[in-house]
Amino acid sequence: MSLIKVTNLTFAYEGSFDNIFENVSFQIDTDWKLGFTGRNGRGKTTFLNLLLGKYDYSGTITSTVQFEYFPFVVEQKENQTLDVIGDIIPDYLQWELMRELSLLQVSEDVLYRPFASLSNGEQTKVLLAALFLKENSFLLIDEPTNHLDMHARKLVSDYLRTKSGFILVSHDRSFLDNCVDHILSINRTNIEIQKGNFSDWWENKQRQDQFELAENEKLKKDIKRLSDAAKRTSNWSHEVEKTKNGTRNSGSKVDKGYIGHKAAKMMQRSKSIEQRQHSAIDEKSKLLKNIENQDSLKISQLAYHKNxxxxxxxxxxxxxxxxxxxxxxxxxxxxxxxxxxxxxxxxxxxxxxxxxxxxxxxxxxxxxxxxxxxxxxxxxxxxxxxxxxxxxxxxxxxxxxxxxxxxxxxxxxxxxxxxxxxxxxxxxxxxxxxxxxxxxxxxxxxxxxxxxxxxxxxxxxxxxxxxxxxxxxxxxxxxxxxxxxxxxxxxx
CATH class of the missing domain: 3.40.50.300 (P-loop containing nucleotide triphosphate hydrolases)
Known part of the structure; x- marks a missing residue:
């Protein structure tokens, strides 16, 4: 076991005004099976490329293991599949390759066919088998399911469940639930890691969202109540202050010291309410940053004249x-x-x-x-x-x-x-x-x-x-x- 440490990672593409990552810090155990989730365009593939050292960034990424990215680029697809695997891993052992192919239910004859003649699903499985022949590497597996049918997805998910030491980008909930033990999520404002599968993470997210929405409503009411109280206290202070230079209704002389003391107390109370109001606003600003857009929509379909x-x-x-x-x-x-x-x-x-x-x-x-x-x-x-x-x-x-x-x-x-x-x-x-x-x-x-x-x-x-x-x-x-x-x- 070793750790991959990400500290104060900040990155933006050249010419862009917005950072994709800003002061992001977390650490990963290289024995974990991490599912990597997040909205399209949030930077999942970008983060994998940063681990691979493809871009300059500020902050630090430290690791004692090498990173390997899937899918591999196959330049000469007309070559026999066996030669394609040899190009990816020159020193592999034949019996280890056969073991991996057997686990993925790929027949040996595909090795002696041109790689281009394999179906998309067969190509994915062959390249996954090659990937897991890499020793002392932490594996970055980017969307392996896009060309797999439902049966093949279950097979590959079962295969990955027997492995460890990888980050898996996938948008298939069943696939993730079956084969990961941690979730790495890119949210609207941060990156976080949670133990468990996707369903565990989603349940926690919904619970957190509901808590933040309830807190948000409570703070909104507090802010309005404090705002009204601050206005009243300010008005009272102003009215009391005005009497300092006037006279009482009876015509007797005004006690300026008493009124000044009363006005100061009113001002102090007003400032206390104002501070609590600002504190509530600050607390409110920390909420709802990772809640996803939930706008309601009106969509209508034409009715056909027959059922x-x-x-x-x-x-x-x-x-x-x-x-x-x-x-x-x-x-x-x-x-x-x-x-x-x-x-x-x-x-x-x-x-x-x-x-x-x-x-x-x-x-x-x-x-x-x-x-x-x-x-x-x-x-x-x-x-x-x-x-x-x-x-x-x-x-x-x-x-x-x-x-x-x-x-x-x-x-x-x-x-x-x-x-x-x-x-x-x-x-x-x-x-x-x-x-x-x-x-x-x-x-x-x-x-x-x-x-x-x-x-x-x-x-x-x-x-x-x-x-x-x-x-x-x-x-x-x-x-x-x-x-x-x-x-x-x-x-x-």
Whole structure:
């Protein structure tokens, strides 16, 4: 066991006015299994790069271990997988590699195939096996789940649970809960570490948020009461002071010493109240800094003139002479939230394309309501560029609602002014989801919408879907999201 110590870490990108980290201090035990969570754009990958020594910063980071980053960059994907692993770890032992691959349920034959021919899931597992052959290293694992189906995520999570000495960036709650023993969280104003899994951290956060909201209300009332008392005391002091140079109603001479003493006591009391008021304001200013945006929104979906929007009966889809999926039957009714579930390559995206109206080769019966309006969120975000205002105008959506949804999903005001091409992967996915929820349609179809999206935003998207109950067909490998949202699951 050794420690990684971060002391007074401050960092900002060149040309930026705002610090991403400011005087951050904490320490990490190298035997811990740390889940790393925080909103998109808060600096998770930046922090990993600082550990790797890629940027200059002020403060200190001290460690007796080397850091290794995942995913590795594979320059020559046409090479055999065995050679790719050899490039990453030249001195590995064959039996150790086979042990790791066996734990990840990867067959030996993949080693003798070009790396490029492996599925995304197979590539992820092979690179993870290589990562854990690194000795005397603390591992920085950055979003390994984005190309894994639900079955593969459970397998990789079980694998990581047997390991230790890593920071894992993931937005999948079930994945984190299964394999970490500490949470490193980047909040709005600080970085903190808590023992336990994600659910433990989230429960503590909600408890802290509720405490701060209650304290905030109490202090607001205290400040108003003290403010009113200060005004009254000040008025009394002023009135008493005025009598010093006057006379009593009886015409007798004024006792200036007595009145002066009384006025001074009033002033002293007024200052005491004012100090308590300032103290309460100071206490109030320490609250609510890490509470996330919870604005309520009004989203409406078009009602269709029939209850049933689409139906598939014994549908099989083909690419050339290859059968992608076969004998699929299900219907989509108004108000349903249907999860398409199955391993990668089982035909989920092909079914979505068919329902969206793409020209697909298929057999069986497929019926879709006439004049049915569909909103589609694809996996691809590479087309996003230009301003949010222009994007809203081009797509004919309400710009204020579109931006209100993005605000709820933690877009800051300055993000609204940026070119979308400069957004992170998670921010781009939020743009597509906000656009979809702003469109007047009968049916939403989302293909892996949550890739790269932070965990708190995922929960807020769940809240929006449960509150406004749009009809939706979706593919998503986040188990918690599916459990909370789906009213029906179609297993492929």
């Amino acid at each position: 049933q929007l689409a139906e598939l009966e014994h549908v099989s889809i083909y690419y050339g002479d290859r059968t992608v999926c076969s004998d699929i039957s299900f219907s989509i009714a108004q108000g349903e939230r249907i999860a398409l579930s199955g391993k990668n390559g089982s035909g989920k995206s092909s079914l979505i394309k068919l329902i969206c109206g793409e020209n697909m080769t298929y057999t069986g019966t497929f019926r879709k309501g006439s004049q049915l309006k569909v909103s589609y969120v694809s996996q691809d975000t590479s087309h996003l560029q230009g301003s949010l205002t222009d994007y809203a105008r081009q797509n004919g959506i309400d710009e204020s609602l579109f931006k209100a949804i993005l605000r709820k999903l933690d877009f800051s005001r300055d993000q609204f002014e940026k070119n979308m091409a400069a957004y992170s992967g998670g921010q781009k996915k939020k743009v597509l989801i906000a656009k979809s929820l702003s469109e007047k349609v009968h049916l939403h179809i989302w293909d892996e919408p949550l890739n790269f999206i932070d965990v708190i935003s995922r929960m807020q998207i769940e809240e929006l879907l449960l509150e406004h109950a749009p009809t939706i067909l979706f593919v998503e490998h986040d188990r918690e999201f599916c459990n909370h949202i789906a009213t029906k699951i179609v297993e492929l």
